[in-house]
Amino acid sequence: MDTCKEKPELARGEESENKRVLVGFAVWLGATILVCGALDSFFGGIPLNFTVPLLNLPASVSMILYYAAILVAAIYIGVTGLKELVVERRFSVEFLMAVAGLGALALDYRFEAATVLFLYCIAEYFEGYIQDRARRTVEKISQVIPENARVLIDGKEVSVRVSEVEKDAVIMVKPGERIPLDGNVVDGFSHVDQALVTGESVPVPKRVNDCVFAGTLNTGGVLKIAVTKKASETLVSRIVELVVESQKRKAGIERLVDRFARFYVPIVIALAVFTAAGLPLLLGGGFETWFYRSLILLVVSCPSAFIISVPATIFVAITIAAKRGVIIKGGVFIEKLAGVKRVVFDKTGTLTLGRQAVHEVKRVDISVAEDEAITYAAALDQFSNHPIAQAIVRKAIDRKIDLSKVKVTDVVEVPGKGIVGLVNGKHVAIGNLEFMRELGCNCTDAFEITEGDVHTAVCVSVAKTGLAAVCVVDQVREDALKAVHQLKAAGVKTMMLTGDRAEIANDTARSLGIEEVRAELFPEDKLRCIEELKGKDGLVAMVGDGVNDAPALAASDVGIAMGARGVDVALESADVVLVKDELAQIPYLLKLSQKAMVIAKQNIAASLVIKFVLGALGLVGLTPLWFTVAAGDDGVTMLLLLNTLRLERVK
Numbered sequence: 022m023d024t025c026k027e028k029p030e031l032a033r034g035e036e037s038e039n040k041r042v043l044v045g046f047a048v049w050l051g052a053t054i055l056v057c058g059a060l061d062s063f064f065g066g067i068p069l070n071f072t073v074p075l076l077n078l079p080a081s082v083s084m085i086l087y088y089a090a091i092l093v094a095a096i097y098i099g100v101t102g103l104k105e106l107v108v109e110r111r112f113s114v115e116f117l118m119a120v121a122g123l124g125a126l127a128l129d130y131r132f133e134a135a136t137v138l139f140l141y142c143i144a145e146y147f148e149g150y151i152q153d154r155a156r157r158t159v160e161k162i163s164q165v166i167p168e169n170a171r172v173l174i175d176g177k178e179v180s181v182r183v184s185e186v187e188k189d190a191v192i193m194v195k196p197g198e199r200i201p202l203d204g205n206v207v208d209g210f211s212h213v214d215q216a217l218v219t220g221e222s223v224p225v226p227k228r229v230n231d232c233v234f235a236g237t238l239n240t241g242g243v244l245k246i247a248v249t250k251k252a253s254e255t256l257v258s259r260i261v262e263l264v265v266e267s268q269k270r271k272a273g274i275e276r277l278v279d280r281f282a283r284f285y286v287p288i289v290i291a292l293a294v295f296t297a298a299g300l301p302l303l304l305g306g307g308f309e310t311w312f313y314r315s316l317i318l319l320v321v322s323c324p325s326a327f328i329i330s331v332p333a334t335i336f337v338a339i340t341i342a343a344k345r346g347v348i349i350k351g352g353v354f355i356e357k358l359a360g361v362k363r364v365v366f367d368k369t370g371t372l373t374l375g376r377q378a379v380h381e382v383k384r385v386d387i388s389v390a391e392d393e394a395i396t397y398a399a400a401l402d403q404f405s406n407h408p409i410a411q412a413i414v415r416k417a418i419d420r421k422i423d424l425s426k427v428k429v430t431d432v433v434e435v436p437g438k439g440i441v442g443l444v445n446g447k448h449v450a451i452g453n454l455e456f457m458r459e460l461g462c463n464c465t466d467a468f469e470i471t472e473g474d475v476h477t478a479v480c481v482s483v484a485k486t487g488l489a490a491v492c493v494v495d496q497v498r499e500d501a502l503k504a505v506h507q508l509k510a511a512g513v514k515t516m517m518l519t520g521d522r523a524e525i526a527n528d529t530a531r532s533l534g535i536e537e538v539r540a541e542l543f544p545e546d547k548l549r550c551i552e553e554l555k556g557k558d559g560l561v562a563m564v565g566d567g568v569n570d571a572p573a574l575a576a577s578d579v580g581i582a583m584g585a586r587g588v589d590v591a592l593e594s595a596d597v598v599l600v601k602d603e604l605a606q607i608p609y610l611l612k613l614s615q616k617a618m619v620i621a622k623q624n625i626a627a628s629l630v631i632k633f634v635l636g637a638l639g640l641v642g643l644t645p646l647w648f649t650v651a652a653g654d655d656g657v658t659m660l661l662l663l664n665t666l667r668l669e670r671v672k
Contacts (some may be wrong), residue, residue: 096137105170204246210243317639330624357613362559368519370566377412378496394489507608
């Protein structure tokens, strides 16, 4: 027969809510009856003019109220304990409490019997409340999704259940409404509050071609969205599913507790039986005295407090992370994150945005204003989709240069080389040295001033004379520097792996303070590096974009994927997913995981020590049964669960 196991599931749904309502009813009704009985007994008891059937005892108000309190608690405890013993063939805490209550009642300890069962109901209600709160934190994400969507069919709005909307359908979302499905904006502009999914505190601007997530709030204008995923495939649905499934991937400390309980509980139950039947013969004394002490050992025996506190600690940590837009796929990864001593970063798409940005404008003639060079370049580049061209256009927008006032004609783009055309009637070309030579432009001076610069540079030629060189660089994430500094302050080593040129990689690493760099690597080279690092200085976490870094992510002790660009791939390939590409979450995750493991170990140690002490005191008759329940089981359970809630204070 199995021993005491984790009683309530941590993601219990409607069944959990019904159970908590039943236990809550037992708590309040039982408390009222018990208090009335205690007051009546304190003032001498009010006798009644009849004898209690079966018990053959004179009735009093306090006796009736005590039995009523016991009956109310037994509705839940007795039925549950008997069901688990007979049907599931395992000792449960409900079974042990029912035996303790009946034993106390058999010894005519009516107040203790009622108190034991009442205290257990309080602990059960409190425990369920904490666990349901953690569950609702995750479920809240999915509950805000609208039931219906406005689907545009032949230009008309049709209300369709979200579960029935197909991919590629176009839906309309008005201001103040939540977006029902994942998709891409095809018309309109608005700001969308994504706090529920990604943890971002400020609404994000969304325009044509931007992706939006189900459950997020449209705060501004009307958006028309092309649906890319069905309701069951949305990011929100996947997040809830992964967090619920994460309970199945137990940490080593959870499995250790389960194995310990299998041996621990039967031994203590056998000791309780021996106390009742054997010690009166060996040490003398009345059967009633030793039977009462055996009940104390029986209550102490079930390690429900530390069995439930460890998975509760892990699950609370996972739900707190999910609330911040970080998906951890199981308790085993909480345990591993706590032991990470080195974090390895991919560069492009991880430390950087994978998007070019203008680093510097170097003018041949310093009397020419930077804005003039940028205006000429952006006027042509607005007609190109090349990453460098788009970077120059963004720079012009940042400088508030109005390109609509510039007349541009005869634009020709040569792939891989550059673009040429007439800007306000002047011959303008932007491109590499080879392109300039083909056009007969004199750009020697423009390229000479870029020598020694590790960044990519293009020349801006006006009237076939070099005006300036524009240097572009892959834009570093705003929070990358903060994340690296926090990791180093916590004693965690950092490293960069990239396929980019060594000069660019070293420059990026220096700007961020990363200690070690390996550049010009292929995916298989990154995999080899990770395997070399594992086991050297502790566990290794790899941070990548979840696409081309999949082999290295899988090989590392903990794979952390940037989820914004490739959410589906990231959810599948990584152990941890940053739904919002926020590197500052990584130091926080390590701190949260370390705190979770400390609390889990504290809970185990406190539970075992308190139970051992109370068991020993009960065996020699120094603690009453009701106090053992209040302090040794229910009290410890509530104390440990309160200790678990300290995770919410981790910043």
